[in-house]
Amino acid sequence: MFYFGGCHCGKITFEVEGEFTQAIDCNCSLCRRRGGLLAFVPRGSLRLKTSVENLSTYKFNKHVIQHHFCSTCGTAPFAEAEDKNGEKGAAINLRCLPDFDLDSIEIIKFDGKGYQ
Numbered sequence: 697m698f699y700f701g702g703c704h705c706g707k708i709t710f711e712v713e714g715e716f717t718q719a720i721d722c723n724c725s726l727c728r729r730r731g732g733l734l735a736f737v738p739r740g741s742l743r744l745k746t747s748v749e750n751l752s753t754y755k756f757n758k759h760v761i762q763h764h765f766c767s768t769c770g771t772a773p774f775a776e777a778e779d780k781n782g783e784k785g786a787a788i789n790l791r792c793l794p795d796f797d798l799d800s801i802e803i804i805k806f807d808g809k810g811y812q
């Protein structure tokens with residue numbers, strides 16, 4: 697299934713393919729402030745429709761995850777990282793898919809407190 701996603705103002709838009717049945721609600725020092733619901737896909741399942749230059753990026757802790765956000769509206773639609781094998785993946789903030797029914801999925805609490 698394909699979903700449209702993006703930030704609030706439209707400076708960042710994308711299409712993502714996935715069958716989302718659950719999402720991660722993480723309590724790390726970043727996520728507890730930002731409040732996204734994350735689902736993971738291979739990076740190839742995410743197609744950015746706006747310029748990559750429109751992405752602002754924040755890194756913390758080990759600096760292995762690129763937490764992208766919009767510098768205009770402040771929303772954070774997705775993050776990118778590589779796994780141990782060098783495979784590129786994306787963590788989609790399902791809250792940034794306007795047509796996705798968040799009540800249809802299971803929310804899994806992830807204890808990320810160790811990730812300062």
Ligand SMILES: [Zn+2]
Pocket residue numbers: 703704705706707708766767768769770771
């Ligand atoms: Zn925006």
